[in-house]
Amino acid sequence: MGLFSFINKNKSLPQQIKSNYTVDIHSHVIPHIDDGAISTEESNQMIGFMMQNGIRKIIATPHISLDFPKNTSERITSHFERFKAKLLKAAIDIGVDVAAEYMIDDGFRTLFEKGDLLTFGNKFLLVELSGFSQHPDFSALLFELQSSGYHIVLAHPERYTFFHDDLPAYKALKDREVFFQMNLLSLTDIYSSEVNKAAKWLIENQMVDFIGSDMHHQSQFAFYKKAFAGKLFEKLTRTNAIKNNDFLD
């Protein structure tokens, strides 16, 4: 019996609706490095939760920004190696990789010009903007990054309030080949009803390329369950060209 016929006969399996989301490309599961997991125990709980929900590989993306001045590529890489060794020791069988979530702030350009950027896949770079305004250098940086071969993945575009009244701005970014990564929790109204509304609009317009948990803590599990169970998640995975599984290997 092939895999698909098995899945079709077991519609309650989470994989049925999440089959194009088996790689999570945005999370804060590495402990003691940013505002994510606070202990190895919490980290293991978070990974276990993701595995129960069909995730087979996690690309951990700790914050790199002026708000986390200690986080260099070297620090993240060394924490990741310890994290990976602990997973192995605990016999937790999940694929893991590491990159970072870069805030486009006054410190970013220096990292870019030094070539000091942690990416995943073939030069995919996860970036975020500040919640309330777009950095004045963002447009120029986008051009320069893409000219240098980076594929730009904008983390949670639905969360930026300055885009909510400027829907053409989303289209402009898509025209510039920016990939959009939607947060699972934006499928609920946990952030705000405006964020949820923007998420619906992006899904309706088939602009979403990647799904990310952006998971920070185990206290969020109930909200993820709500997101997975909702009609919006089903619509997102069915109608948008979700590319998470491109990073499975």
Ligand SMILES: [Fe+2]
């Ligand atoms: Fe994040």
